[in-house]
Amino acid sequence: MKETPVIQCCGVTVAYGRDIVLDRIDLTVPRGTLLPFVGPNGAGKTTLLKACLGLIPHQGGEIACDFGKHPPAYVPQQKQLDPIYPVSVRDLVCMGLYPELGCWGRMDGEQRARVERVIGRFGLLPHRHKHFGELSGGLRQKTLLARAVVSRAEVLVLDEPTAGLDAASEADLLALIRSLHENEGKTVLWVHHRMDQCASLARQVCRVDKRGVRLADVAEVAS
Amino acid sequence: MRLMQSAVSFTQLFPEAVVCGTVMAAVCSAFGVFVVLKRIVFISIALSEAATCGLALALVFHFSPLAGSALVTGVVVFLLTLPEKRQRLPKDVVLGTVFLLASSASVLLVAQSGFGLEEIKAMLYGDLIVSSAHDRWVLLLTGVPSLIVLLLFLKQVLYAFLDREAAFVMGIRCWFWEGLFFFLLGLVVSGASKSGGALLVFCQLVVVPATALLLARRLWAVIGISMALGVLTTWAGLLAAYRADLPANPTIIGVACLLLIGVALARMLMNALAARR
Numbered sequence: 001m002k003e004t005p006v007i008q009c010c011g012v013t014v015a016y017g018r019d020i021v022l023d024r025i026d027l028t029v030p031r032g033t034l035l036p037f038v039g040p041n042g043a044g045k046t047t048l049l050k051a052c053l054g055l056i057p058h059q060g061g062e063i064a065c066d067f068g069k070h071p072p073a074y075v076p077q078q079k080q081l082d083p084i085y086p087v088s089v090r091d092l093v094c095m096g097l098y099p100e101l102g103c104w105g106r107m108d109g110e111q112r113a114r115v116e117r118v119i120g121r122f123g124l125l126p127h128r129h130k131h132f133g134e135l136s137g138g139l140r141q142k143t144l145l146a147r148a149v150v151s152r153a154e155v156l157v158l159d160e161p162t163a164g165l166d167a168a169s170e171a172d173l174l175a176l177i178r179s180l181h182e183n184e185g186k187t188v189l190w191v192h193h194r195m196d197q198c199a200s201l202a203r204q205v206c207r208v209d210k211r212g213v214r215l216a217d218v219a220e221v222a223s
Numbered sequence: 224m225r226l227m228q229s230a231v232s233f234t235q236l237f238p239e240a241v242v243c244g245t246v247m248a249a250v251c252s253a254f255g256v257f258v259v260l261k262r263i264v265f266i267s268i269a270l271s272e273a274a275t276c277g278l279a280l281a282l283v284f285h286f287s288p289l290a291g292s293a294l295v296t297g298v299v300v301f302l303l304t305l306p307e308k309r310q311r312l313p314k315d316v317v318l319g320t321v322f323l324l325a326s327s328a329s330v331l332l333v334a335q336s337g338f339g340l341e342e343i344k345a346m347l348y349g350d351l352i353v354s355s356a357h358d359r360w361v362l363l364l365t366g367v368p369s370l371i372v373l374l375l376f377l378k379q380v381l382y383a384f385l386d387r388e389a390a391f392v393m394g395i396r397c398w399f400w401e402g403l404f405f406f407l408l409g410l411v412v413s414g415a416s417k418s419g420g421a422l423l424v425f426c427q428l429v430v431v432p433a434t435a436l437l438l439a440r441r442l443w444a445v446i447g448i449s450m451a452l453g454v455l456t457t458w459a460g461l462l463a464a465y466r467a468d469l470p471a472n473p474t475i476i477g478v479a480c481l482l483l484i485g486v487a488l489a490r491m492l493m494n495a496l497a498a499r500r
Contacts (some may be wrong), residue, residue, distance in 0.1 A: 053392050074392040085260055085385050086442050095382055098393045103379065131440050144389075151393070 003031045004066045006155055006187050007052050009213075011061035014044065014051045021047045024061060025213040027206065029189065034181040034201060036192040038221065039208035045191045048208060049157050071099050072155040073148030077163050078140035083133025089143050090128045093119055096150035115150055122146045122176065138169025145176060156180065158190035162197075174201060195221060226462070233465045240471065243354040243362055244457040247415045248427055250366035252453030253373065254408055255432035256446050261384050266303060267428040269318045270409055272325035273299040274416035274424075279332040289361050292413035295325070300409040304402050349420015351461065351471045358418040365414030369407040374446075380404050381442060419472070426476045427453050434483045437490050456482060 007029040014022040021044040029035060037045040050056040052063055053074055065072075073096065093115055097107060107115070119128050122142045127135060132143065141161055148156050161177070162170040178201055180186045189206075192198055198205050199218045207216050234241050258267045274292040281291025299321055303314070373380065382390040383397040384404075391397050415424045435449035460475025467474075 050388070053388075055388050055391060071394055072392060074389045076386065076388055080388075081386055082260070082262070084436070085381075086436065086440050086445050087381075087385065088441070091441075095386075095389075096393075098378070098382065098390075098395065103376070147389075157392075 005029055006031050006033075006066060006189075008064045009048075009052070009061065010064075012051065012058050012063055013060035014047055014056060014058045022051070022058075022213070027213050027215075029187075029206070032185055032187055033204065034178070034188045035204060035206055035215075036190055036198040036202050037206045037208055038192060038195060038198060043208045043210070044213075045206075045208045046159055048213065049159070049189060049191065053157060068154035070151060070153045072157055073151045073153035075141075075144050075148050075156060075158040075161060077160055078137055078144060079164060081132065081140070081144075083131075085132065087132050088129050089124050089132060089135070089139075090115065090119065092132055092143050093124075093146045093150050096147040099151060118146050118150050122149075136169070138165050138172065141165065141169070141173055142176070145173070149180065153186075155187045155189070158188065160191050160193070162192070162194075170197075177201070229466050230458075230462055233462060237352055237354075237461075239354040239356060239359050240351045240461060241458075242359050243418045244351050244461055244475070245454050246359075246362045246366050247419050247424070248431070248453035248457040249450045250362075250370045250411055251415055251419075251424055251427035252431040252435070252449040253370055253446050254411055255428035255453075256435065256442075256449050257380065257384060257404065258408070258428050259432045259436060264429050265315065265318045265322075267408070267412070268421070268425045269321045269325070270296055270299060270412045271416060271421035271424045271428075272322050272329070274409075274413045275421045276325040276329045276332070277413065278417060279329040279336075283332050283336045288417050289365070289413060292416055293410065296409040296413045297406075299325075300405045304398075304405055349416065349418060349423055349472055351418060351423070351457075351475070352464075354418040361414050361417065365410050369411050372407060373404070376400065376403070377442070377446075423472045423476060426479050427457075430476075430479045430483050431456060434479070434486050437483075437486050452479075452482065 005028045007027065009025055009027040011024045011026065012022060013020065013024055025048070027048075037049065039045050047056060051058045052065060053072060055074075094107070097111055097115070100111070101107065119125055122145065124139065124142060124146060127139060132140060135143065145156075145158075145161065158177070162173055165173065174197060177188055177190070181188050195205075195218075198221075202218055204215050205218055205221050207214055207221055255267070258264060273295045277292035277295030278288045279291075280295065281288045284291075302317060302321070379395055379400045380403075382393070382395055383400040387397050412424055412428075415427075419427075431453045432445070432449045434452055435445045439445045439448050456479040457475050460478040461471055463469065463478065464471040464474035
């Protein structure tokens with residue numbers, strides 16, 4: 001049986017006021033893919049993904065999403081979180097359990113073990129009780145990715161996860177993203193700028209530019 | 224010993240001031256943690272002034288002070304919860320205008336009312352010492368339920384404030400929790416402004432939680448410490464004002480500000496010492 005796509009956009013238009021960012025675009029994102037969204041600044045990469053998640057309303061067309069059993073996980077850029085909030089790394093990772101726990105649910109043994117396992121897997125054990133605001137940019141981004149993984153979401157949407165990170169942290173994070181896709185079969189959609197890194201991670205990219213939105217082979221876009 | 228005697232005699236003389244001061248401090252200091260975290264300090268002063276303007280309106284047109292302050296505060300809360308995209312001006316400008324309009328309208332309204340200067344001052348700037356049993360009930364009926372709701376839904380409010388977009392994707396209706404928070408904040412400020420006055424309410428929404436944020440690193444601890452410090456600074460201020468024959472509200476504000484400065488200096492010193500090691 002053919003799997004339903006994760007996202008299917010038909011003639012979607014998204015605008016900020018009178019400024020049309022995406023004009024009648026069509027896109028089908030297959031399940032289980034690792035798909036970087038590339039294109040020039042202001043082309044609408046983040047806008048497209050946010051519209052698919054329901055974060056931004058679309059003015060025309062249809063967006064059909066099938067994210068699986070669990071809600072998707074959105075990983076923003078680490079600098080979007082205000083560091084003054086008194087939350088530890090563990091608190092933030094536990095936030096990923098909200099869809100399971102709801103308003104007043106308390107973590108059971110399995111969930112507690114899952115949180116510890118993910119914290120360990122992301123190399124955050126020595127930092128688990130640290131204040132989120134005290135961490136480096138790379139560790140903050142890893143914490144946000146860990147929160148997404150704890151939620152057991154089948155679809156991860158990442159908004160420029162490597163923005164502002166040094167080369168070592170960037171490589172570390174990209175390795176984690178690749179492992180999530182290859183070992184756990186997660187669908188990973190992420191906004192990225194560097195084509196050289198896309199070439200080593202993905203087979204296809206989603207190109208967003210003035211001409212519209214289309215899936216293309218990495219080699220073709222890189223050349 | 225003398226201090227204890229003063230405390231006992233003050234409590235016997237002004238029981239309503241102690242009760243109102245305690246409830247107001249505990250509730251405002253808890254709400255203030257989110258005011259400081261969300262960096263909406265200016266909102267709290269605008270709300271305090273709006274509540275005062277509502278009180279003045281009620282005084283002039285002879286209706287319930289709580290209804291007056293709740294009405295004007297409610298309008299301001301509605302303006303604040305409008306999505307920024309629909310506002311052509313930055314929120315700071317809207318808040319600044321609300322603050323100025325509410326402040327001047329309060330003075331102008333009361334100036335037309337024919338009340339004496341002392342009454343005007345007491346109403347606009349508040350005075351815990353003259354709190355009545357009615358004020359106590361207003362505070363208890365607005366503040367305590369609001370605090371309980373905030374604490375019950377702390378997780379949702381925190382997630383909606385901390386990471387709005389991720390929270391929305393997880394299924395948290397952020398606009399609802401933000402709206403509820405601002406509604407409760409408006410209610411708390413309306414209830415507290417009559418006995419506390421705009422300045423004291425502002426102090427307990429900002430200065431006390433800021434001190435708690437310097438002292439604790441977990442949210443529950445910050446809220447607990449903020450409430451405790453709010454109550455302690457209120458008691459200390461009331462007692463100091465009683466012993467030195469000073470106006471109560473400015474004395475409480477002075478104590479809270481001195482505590483914040485002291486804690487901030489101590490932290491700077493500790494950080495400097497830690498850096499040397």
